[in-house]
Structures are given as structure tokens and as C-alpha cells.
Amino acid sequence: MDNRSDIWRGIDAIKPRFIALSDKVWGMPEICYTEARSAAEHLAELRHQGFRITEKVADIPTAMIGEWGEAGPVIAFLGEYDALPGLSQEAGVAEPRPLQAGGHGHGCGHNLLGSAALLAATALKDWLEGHQVRGRVRYYGCPAEEGGAAKAFMVRSGAFDDVDIAITWHPHSFWEVAVTPSLANTRADFIFTGRTSHAAASPHLGRSALDAVELMNVGVNYMREHMPSDARVHYALLDTGGIAPNVVQAHARVRYSIRARDLPGMNELVGRVHKIAQGAALMTETGMEMRIISAVSNILPNTPLEQALHRVMEDLGPPHFDDADKDFAAKIRATLSAQDIGAVYRAIGMEPTERPLADFLVPLDARRNPLVGSTDVGDVSWVVPTVQVHAPTVAIGTPFHTWQVVAQGKSPAAQKAMVQAAKAMAGLGVKALSEPGLIAAAKADLRMRTAQTPYVSPLPAAIAPPLDMSVI
Structure with a gap:
């Protein structure tokens, strides 16, 4: 039996609900620690899918855990749903056109991120239930990635203490395993x-x-x-x-x-x-x-998980974009500079091409010149073996934290890439539960990387989650 093909078919069967969830969250952009409506939508879907719910994780009103299963390894999927200030933008147009002057917008694609992570978690839950396989699935709803460090507070609270592996993804220009370091x-x-x-x-x-x-x-x-x-x-x-x-x-x-x-x-x-x-x-x-x-914290890589994920993404292949997807991406690309496009190609060690959307898998050993940012996924990676997918939700070269990302946030191409990311994550979950040696190797890799420098939270012990950081 081809377990991965089985779970991928399961994702295709349930994906409309999660595409709709992504679109809902896109339409209610909420910034750092204020994601009440977006979190409520994720909670409602978790309840609909039969997960056990833990709310207000780490004393954060918009943080949650949905869990299914009673025994076996814990596979965690990390989701986000926070937006950015000042990036209000109409969807599906290739020119700056704010919906609300000074309003918020999903300029980093987190409406897609949380929805795909929840889709992957749901599909793995359904697969475990259907095949009577031991294992526990968790969806972590994580707010305030954009500067609020919610995952760092969640790690500090012990929310990840019994997790075996953590899987997540991020919207991107390319289809690849995310091996770029963070700061x-x-x-x-x-x-x-x-x-x-x-x-x-x-x-x-x-x-x-x-x-x-x-x-x-x-x-x-x-x-x-x-x-x-x-x-x-x-x-x-x-x-x-x-x-x-x-x-x-x-x-x-x-x-x-x-x-x-x-x-x-x-x-x-x-x-x-x-x-x-x-x-x-x-x-x-x-x-x-x-x-x-x-x-x-900075992200710790995990070689066994990265290699396993790359094999899954190889077998799965990139999203299949049609002419309409490519036409809209070309219009967005026309708003970008040659420097924008060249920078992302240099980051993966490739010369620029005329492709508007990525239809290839970046080699795991590509000679990268990474564009480096920061993320609270880093703190999870210090305590749990962690790996990330990058999926091509935007025209190649689109800078993140821009109106162009918001404009593409409900596009069919972004939705196809979101579903493909969910398939890659769920496929890795099946692989981890079917091949117990993978989890052991991932844990050994993490022990090796932290042997000389154990994890110490970068958060001062006295500070609480900055729930009012967006209100000065």
C-alpha cells in the first residue's frame, strides 16, 4: 500500500474547507496578539474535525492546541495566522489598491500558512484513524510570529515538551526544503x-x-x-x-x-x-x-528530517500551475525590479529565468546565498526536531511584507501551493510514523547540535507575552 498517495488523496477530498478557511483569514487581517477572529475560525475548524482543544496556551488568548490520538509518537504541525500593519490590498490585482487606508494585510501569507498546517494535521489524523496506526497529531495555532515571539513563550511554558517532531512551512517563491538559517x-x-x-x-x-x-x-x-x-x-x-x-x-x-x-x-x-x-x-x-x-532563537537544522522531507517533495512534485496562474503571476512580476527577482535566484544559487512561477524542486545541496530573517520557529527547533517546507505561493521574486503578497493571497496559484505544502507535510508525518528510525535519527541529530550549547530561552524570565505590543 502506498501510504503517501493514500493521504494525498485524502487531502484532495477535504481541501475545499481549508481553502475557504485561508480566504476567511485573509479577509480579517489581524496583527500581533490581536488575532481573535482568525483564532476563532481555526478553533471552529478544529472542533469540526474532532480534535481535543486546549485554548490560551502560555496565557496567550489567541494560541491553541488541537490534539487527536491517545498514544504513540507526537507529530506537531505549526500554524500561524497573524497579519502585518499597513498592507491592506485588494486581491487579484497587480497594482497597489488598498481596501482600507492604513489597514492591515496578510503580507507574509500567514492566512495560507495556518490553513495548510491544519489541513495536514487533519489529513494525518484521518489517515491514522482509517489505518488504525498508533500516533498522536497536534495542531499548534501560533499567533504573533511577526515580532511577538509567541512560539518562544509557548516553548517556555512547556507546550512542546513531549513532541517527537515538528513540521511547518512558509509561503515562498520556490518549492524546496527550507534549509536557510535564521537570525x-x-x-x-x-x-x-x-x-x-x-x-x-x-x-x-x-x-x-x-x-x-x-x-x-x-x-x-x-x-x-x-x-x-x-x-x-x-x-x-x-x-x-x-x-x-x-x-x-x-x-x-x-x-x-x-x-x-x-x-x-x-x-x-x-x-x-x-x-x-x-x-x-x-x-x-x-x-x-x-x-x-x-x-x-536562531533555527537549528535537522539533517535527517530535511533529507526525508526532500524525498517526499521529490515524489510529490511541485504544484501544477495553469496558464491563468502564470498570466497573473507575470502581471505581478512586471511590478518587481530585476533586483527583486535576481535576489531570490541568488539565494538558491541559480541564474534568473523568465518563469513567472516555480515549477521545479530546488536541490537540497544547492549553493545558496540565503536571504536571512528571523522567526520564532527557531525556539521550537531547539527543543523538538523541526523541519519546514517552502512552497511557491507567489510570483518568483515577490518580496514578502509587501502589497504584492497580499494581492496574491487568495489566488488559485497560492491555493494550489498551499495544498501541495499540506501534502508534503502530511506525507512526512506518515513517513515518520511508518519508519520509527526517522524519529530516532532526528532526535539524535538535535542532541548532537545542542550538546555543547543547551537551549536557554532568550526571553527574560520576568516578561510575559506582550499582548499589548501593537497598542502604544
């Missing part, structure tokens, strides 16, 4: 407090918190020359102290995202940025508070 990342607010005064009559009596923020930013800019080339530091001004230039600003706040290749490098860089903030406060005679908002 450890801390988000921290620096809050300066000064003294207000009349800026013309008595400027000498004022102490400007805004001056402190500006001096801090200048100091960090000088630091960039003297930090590792693969580290990243960026910031956003959250509070500039008011709109009156004739009033010395008594309060100001800046949020920094500080990234490095690994946790020790990140912690060192966070310390340096903190010193710069202290220096800015000293120069301006203001008070300064540093407040950690969230933090995530």
Missing part, C-alpha cells in the same frame, strides 16, 4: 524621560527625550561599521514626544530589532545597543528605561 532576534523598547520647557524662552531648563532618541540612533549607526556583517539592527519611532516644536519633548520611545547569527552574538549586540542608549541618556541628562518586548 536570533530581540525586540526592545528604549523609553527616554526628560523635562519639558518653553523651547524659546527657557530652553536651558528643558531636557529633551527626543534628542536622546536621535543621539541613540546616531550611535547605533556608527556601531554598524563594527558589528558582524550578518547581524542586523533596525528601529521604529513609537513616540516622538508631541507635535509642538516650541515645547521641549519630555518623553520619547524607540523600538529596536536586534538580530545576530546566534544567541550569544545577539546578546552581545543587545548589550552594546543598551550601552549606546545609556550614553545618549547621559549626554542629554534624561532618564532611560530598556524594556525587552520579545526575543527568538
Whole structure:
């Protein structure tokens, strides 16, 4: 019996519900820790499919676990459903056309991500039930991936302690096993407090918190020359102290995202940025508070799982796109620069082509020049053997966190790639439960990678999930 073909047929039978779920979530974009409606849709589907539900995981109102099965290895599927601010966009058009000025949008494709992960979990549950195979399936509904580090808080709470392997995916330009490393990342607010005064009559009596923020930013800019080339530091001004230039600003706040290749490098860089903030406060005679908002670890690879997933994706093949899919992707591609397209091809070690959509599997040993970001999947990978699929939901070269991703978020091509990702994840789940040696090899690989550097949460022990981080 070909177990994988069997489960893939099962996915085709139930996929309409999950495509509809993806479209619903696309239509209700909610940002970091505010995903109440999106989470409710996922909970409703879990209940419909017969999963046992655990809500408010790690004291996060929009985090959940759906579980099926009583005994055997635990296969986890990680889903997300948070959106991004300022990316409202009409679907199916190849020009910027916001649905709501300043509104939110699914600029990273998490409407697809959560739906496919839940589709894979449901299909594996159905397969286990139909074939009377021992095993437990879990769907982890994970909010706030975009800067909120929900999975890191969930890991810290023990939610993954008994999981055997974790499988997830992400929308992408290509069909591949995700072997790109990620950066450890801390988000921290620096809050300066000064003294207000009349800026013309008595400027000498004022102490400007805004001056402190500006001096801090200048100091960090000088630091960039003297930090590792693969580290990243960026910031956003959250509070500039008011709109009156004739009033010395008594309060100001800046949020920094500080990234490095690994946790020790990140912690060192966070310390340096903190010193710069202290220096800015000293120069301006203001008070300064540093407040950690969230933090995530770098991803640990897992060679046995990556090799097994690649074989599944080879057998499955890429999504099958028709002429209409390619025509819309070509229109999106026309809005991209040659640099956008070239960058993603360089990331997989290939020369650019004219293909609008990826119809090939990237070799596992491709000579990559990766484009590196951060994700809270990293923390899961330190405690559970973890692997990820990349599936081509967008025209090749589409930069993520853009209106173009939102415009493609309900397209037939994106939906086909979403279903194919679910098949790859479910196929790996069947393989893991059918070949017990795979789980053992994956666990041995994780033990080897953490032997010298055991996992320590990057989150300070005292901080709770920043449920109000989107409300300043």
C-alpha cells in the first residue's frame, strides 16, 4: 500500500474547507496578539474535525492546541495566522489598491500558512484513524510570529515538551526544503524621560527625550561599521514626544530589532545597543528605561528530517500551475525590479529565468546565498526536531511584507501551493510514523547540535507575552 498517495488523496477530498478557511483569514487581517477572529475560525475548524482543544496556551488568548490520538509518537504541525500593519490590498490585482487606508494585510501569507498546517494535521489524523496506526497529531495555532515571539513563550511554558517532531512551512517563491538559517532576534523598547520647557524662552531648563532618541540612533549607526556583517539592527519611532516644536519633548520611545547569527552574538549586540542608549541618556541628562518586548532563537537544522522531507517533495512534485496562474503571476512580476527577482535566484544559487512561477524542486545541496530573517520557529527547533517546507505561493521574486503578497493571497496559484505544502507535510508525518528510525535519527541529530550549547530561552524570565505590543 502506498501510504503517501493514500493521504494525498485524502487531502484532495477535504481541501475545499481549508481553502475557504485561508480566504476567511485573509479577509480579517489581524496583527500581533490581536488575532481573535482568525483564532476563532481555526478553533471552529478544529472542533469540526474532532480534535481535543486546549485554548490560551502560555496565557496567550489567541494560541491553541488541537490534539487527536491517545498514544504513540507526537507529530506537531505549526500554524500561524497573524497579519502585518499597513498592507491592506485588494486581491487579484497587480497594482497597489488598498481596501482600507492604513489597514492591515496578510503580507507574509500567514492566512495560507495556518490553513495548510491544519489541513495536514487533519489529513494525518484521518489517515491514522482509517489505518488504525498508533500516533498522536497536534495542531499548534501560533499567533504573533511577526515580532511577538509567541512560539518562544509557548516553548517556555512547556507546550512542546513531549513532541517527537515538528513540521511547518512558509509561503515562498520556490518549492524546496527550507534549509536557510535564521537570525536570533530581540525586540526592545528604549523609553527616554526628560523635562519639558518653553523651547524659546527657557530652553536651558528643558531636557529633551527626543534628542536622546536621535543621539541613540546616531550611535547605533556608527556601531554598524563594527558589528558582524550578518547581524542586523533596525528601529521604529513609537513616540516622538508631541507635535509642538516650541515645547521641549519630555518623553520619547524607540523600538529596536536586534538580530545576530546566534544567541550569544545577539546578546552581545543587545548589550552594546543598551550601552549606546545609556550614553545618549547621559549626554542629554534624561532618564532611560530598556524594556525587552520579545526575543527568538536562531533555527537549528535537522539533517535527517530535511533529507526525508526532500524525498517526499521529490515524489510529490511541485504544484501544477495553469496558464491563468502564470498570466497573473507575470502581471505581478512586471511590478518587481530585476533586483527583486535576481535576489531570490541568488539565494538558491541559480541564474534568473523568465518563469513567472516555480515549477521545479530546488536541490537540497544547492549553493545558496540565503536571504536571512528571523522567526520564532527557531525556539521550537531547539527543543523538538523541526523541519519546514517552502512552497511557491507567489510570483518568483515577490518580496514578502509587501502589497504584492497580499494581492496574491487568495489566488488559485497560492491555493494550489498551499495544498501541495499540506501534502508534503502530511506525507512526512506518515513517513515518520511508518519508519520509527526517522524519529530516532532526528532526535539524535538535535542532541548532537545542542550538546555543547543547551537551549536557554532568550526571553527574560520576568516578561510575559506582550499582548499589548501593537497598542502604544
